[in-house]
Amino acid sequence: MVSRSGERVIELQHLSKHYGSVQALDGLSLHVPQGCLYGLLGPNGAGKTTCLRILCTLLSPESGSVSVAGVDALAQPRQVRRLLGYVAQEVAIDKILSGRELLQLQGDLYHLPTSERDRRIVELVDLLGMEEWIDRRCGSYSGGMRRRLDLATGLLHRPRVLVLDEPTVGLDIESRAAIWQVLRQLRDQGTTVLLSSHYLEEVDALADRLAIVEAGRVIAEGTPSELKGALGGDRVTLRVREFSTAEEAERVRGLLVACGGVRQVVVNRAQGYSLNLVVDDTAVLETLRHQLMQADLPVFALAQSRPSLDDVYLQATGRTLMDAELAVAGSRDPKAERKQAMR
Amino acid sequence: MTSATPSYASAGTPAEQEPSAFAEIRQETLALTRRLFLQLQRRPSTLVAGVLQPLIWLILFGALFANAPTGLLPGGESYGRFLGAGVIVFTAFSAALNAGLPVMFDREFGFLNRLLVAPLRSRSSIVLASVLYITSLSLVQSLAIMATAALLGYGWPGGAGLLLVLVTLLLLVFAVTALSLGLAFALPGHIELIAVIFVANLPLLFASTALAPLAFMPAWLRWLASINPLTFAIEPIRAAYAGQVSLSAVVMEAPYGSLTTTTCLLILTALAAGLFLLIRPLLDRKLA
Missing domain, CATH: 3.30.70.100 (Alpha-Beta Plaits)
Structure with missing residues (x-):
C-alpha cells in the first residue's frame, strides 16, 4: 500500500524560510510517494506548519522548490491548489453560516458544478456522520464537529493529495477515531495523505511512512518499523x-x-x-x-x-519529544506568529 | 451511497481543457457575495443601524432648523429639503466606509487563507464580491432614506433626477469602498480600522455642504468643503432634488470657480478610478 506506482506525488527540495531572525525551515526536503499516508512528526515550532503552508501555496519559500504531481507549485500555484485539499490547524469557519452553506461556498470556490457539489456534500455528510448538525450554524459546533466539517471542506473536490495540519489536536477520543478511520479509508482509495502531528502514537498508528522534523530539517525518514528496526x-x-x-x-x-x-x-x-x-x-x-x-x-x-517512536526520536535528537516541546514552548512568540500568518 | 460519482482525481492535468474564465469567476464571485448577504440577513443590525443613524440626523437636524427664517437658504428652500441631499449622501458614504470590515475580519480569523488556498480563477473575485455587496447595501439604505425624506415632505427627484442621484451615489460608493478596502489590508487589525472609520466619519460630514451651504462657512471651511468628495456628490443630488437635471448646470460656487454637474461627476469618477489604482499594488501583494 505504501507505494503503488513508486511515483512521488509531493516533492519538496531544500526549502528555507525565515521569520525575522527565526529560521523556520533550514533546507527541508521531503518526498511523499503516491497513495501513502505520510506523517510529519516533530515538536511544536519544528517547522511543520511552515512546511505545509508552503506546500499549499500560502507562503513562498526563500529558496528551494515545491512540486505536486509534477506541477511546480511556485510557477503554477493555481494548478497545485486544485490538486490539494488543505485542512489548516486553526479552524477558520464562518460562524454565521451553516455547515452545509460553508461546504457549498467551498464547492463554488473549487468550481464544482452545482449538482455535483450538492451530491458530494450529501456523501461527505454521510461519511463523516454530520447529518444531525450540518444545517445548524457553525458557531454552535464543538471542536470535534468543526474538525470534521473542516475535513469535509478539504475533501469536497476529491483532491489527489490531502494535507492536514495537526488534525486531531485537542479532540475527544471519538472524534479522533472517526478522523483516523476516514484518513485510512482515503489512503486505501488511493488518496495521498500528508499530516503533521506532535503525537507520537498518532503517527505510529496511522502513518505508512514518516519524517521526523527538527529545527526546520528532516532528521529521520522511513516507515515506522524501519525507523524502529534501525535502533x-x-x-x-x-x-x-x-x-x-x-x-x-x-x-x-x-x-x-x-x-x-x-x-x-x-x-x-x-x-x-x-x-x-x-x-x-x-x-x-x-x-x-x-x-x-x-x-x-x-x-x-x-x-x-518494539522500540517506540519515542526511542527513535530520542536516538535522532538526543532528547525526548516531551522535552523538546517544553523547550520550544518558552521560546515562541505566538503574537508574532499570528501576525506572520495574517495576510 | 451512490457509486456513479465521477472522479476529480485528475483535476489539473495539462491535457484537461479549462472551463471558461468568465464562468469560473462568476461562480466564485457569486458564492462570495452570497456569503456576505447571508451574513447580513442573519445579522441585520448593520443594515438597520445604517438606516437608523441617517434617519435620526434627518429628523432631528431637520426639526432643529425647521424654524429658520424663510429665505435664509439660497433659492428660499426649506431646511428639511436642503438637508435631504446631504443625509442621502452621508448614508451611502457611511455604508461604503464599512466595506473593509468583513475583509478585515476574514484576514484576522484566517478565513481569507481558506480563500487563498482555493484555486480561484482570479483573486479579484474577493474584492469584486465586497464591492457588489457594499454597493447594493448602500444603495438600498440610501433609497430607504430617500423614501423617508419623501414621506417627510422633502421631495423626490423624478425620472432623470433619480437616475442622476443613483449614478452620483454609485461613483461615491466606489471611491469610498476602494479606500476602505485599502485600509482593511493596510491596517493591522479591526480595532484600528474601526478607529479610522469613527474618526473620518463625522468631520467629513461637517466639512461638507451636507448641513449648511458654502455661503454660510468661514473662508477656510469653504475651501475645505470645496475639496471634500462628499460635496461633489451632495451638490448634484441637491440640484436634482430642486428639479434641475442638466449636466451643464452650475451646481456649486467653489472659491476656485463654478462647477457643473458634469465636473462634479468627473471628479468623483477620477477619484474612484484613482483610489482603485492606488490600492491595487497593495491588494496584489496581500492576495498574491
Whole structure:
C-alpha cells in the first residue's frame, strides 16, 4: 500500500524560510510517494506548519522548490491548489453560516458544478456522520464537529493529495477515531495523505511512512518499523515462572545465549529473576519457545515490545519529544506568529 | 451511497481543457457575495443601524432648523429639503466606509487563507464580491432614506433626477469602498480600522455642504468643503432634488470657480478610478 506506482506525488527540495531572525525551515526536503499516508512528526515550532503552508501555496519559500504531481507549485500555484485539499490547524469557519452553506461556498470556490457539489456534500455528510448538525450554524459546533466539517471542506473536490495540519489536536477520543478511520479509508482509495502531528502514537498508528522534523530539517525518514528496526531489534521480557530462582534463571540464560539471534541477555533480579533480551527477528522467539519446552521449562510470560517512536526520536535528537516541546514552548512568540500568518 | 460519482482525481492535468474564465469567476464571485448577504440577513443590525443613524440626523437636524427664517437658504428652500441631499449622501458614504470590515475580519480569523488556498480563477473575485455587496447595501439604505425624506415632505427627484442621484451615489460608493478596502489590508487589525472609520466619519460630514451651504462657512471651511468628495456628490443630488437635471448646470460656487454637474461627476469618477489604482499594488501583494 505504501507505494503503488513508486511515483512521488509531493516533492519538496531544500526549502528555507525565515521569520525575522527565526529560521523556520533550514533546507527541508521531503518526498511523499503516491497513495501513502505520510506523517510529519516533530515538536511544536519544528517547522511543520511552515512546511505545509508552503506546500499549499500560502507562503513562498526563500529558496528551494515545491512540486505536486509534477506541477511546480511556485510557477503554477493555481494548478497545485486544485490538486490539494488543505485542512489548516486553526479552524477558520464562518460562524454565521451553516455547515452545509460553508461546504457549498467551498464547492463554488473549487468550481464544482452545482449538482455535483450538492451530491458530494450529501456523501461527505454521510461519511463523516454530520447529518444531525450540518444545517445548524457553525458557531454552535464543538471542536470535534468543526474538525470534521473542516475535513469535509478539504475533501469536497476529491483532491489527489490531502494535507492536514495537526488534525486531531485537542479532540475527544471519538472524534479522533472517526478522523483516523476516514484518513485510512482515503489512503486505501488511493488518496495521498500528508499530516503533521506532535503525537507520537498518532503517527505510529496511522502513518505508512514518516519524517521526523527538527529545527526546520528532516532528521529521520522511513516507515515506522524501519525507523524502529534501525535502533536494533525488539525488546523481550521472558519469565519462565512468576518467581524463578537464581539457578533457574542462570540455566535459562545459558540456553538463550546459546541460541542465535539473541543479544544483551540480562537477568533482572528486581523483577523475580525475569530475563531481558533483544532479538533482531521475531522468528527467533519461536525457536526459543521450542528449546525451552525441550528443556522442560514452562513459559509463564513472554512480553515483546518494539522500540517506540519515542526511542527513535530520542536516538535522532538526543532528547525526548516531551522535552523538546517544553523547550520550544518558552521560546515562541505566538503574537508574532499570528501576525506572520495574517495576510 | 451512490457509486456513479465521477472522479476529480485528475483535476489539473495539462491535457484537461479549462472551463471558461468568465464562468469560473462568476461562480466564485457569486458564492462570495452570497456569503456576505447571508451574513447580513442573519445579522441585520448593520443594515438597520445604517438606516437608523441617517434617519435620526434627518429628523432631528431637520426639526432643529425647521424654524429658520424663510429665505435664509439660497433659492428660499426649506431646511428639511436642503438637508435631504446631504443625509442621502452621508448614508451611502457611511455604508461604503464599512466595506473593509468583513475583509478585515476574514484576514484576522484566517478565513481569507481558506480563500487563498482555493484555486480561484482570479483573486479579484474577493474584492469584486465586497464591492457588489457594499454597493447594493448602500444603495438600498440610501433609497430607504430617500423614501423617508419623501414621506417627510422633502421631495423626490423624478425620472432623470433619480437616475442622476443613483449614478452620483454609485461613483461615491466606489471611491469610498476602494479606500476602505485599502485600509482593511493596510491596517493591522479591526480595532484600528474601526478607529479610522469613527474618526473620518463625522468631520467629513461637517466639512461638507451636507448641513449648511458654502455661503454660510468661514473662508477656510469653504475651501475645505470645496475639496471634500462628499460635496461633489451632495451638490448634484441637491440640484436634482430642486428639479434641475442638466449636466451643464452650475451646481456649486467653489472659491476656485463654478462647477457643473458634469465636473462634479468627473471628479468623483477620477477619484474612484484613482483610489482603485492606488490600492491595487497593495491588494496584489496581500492576495498574491
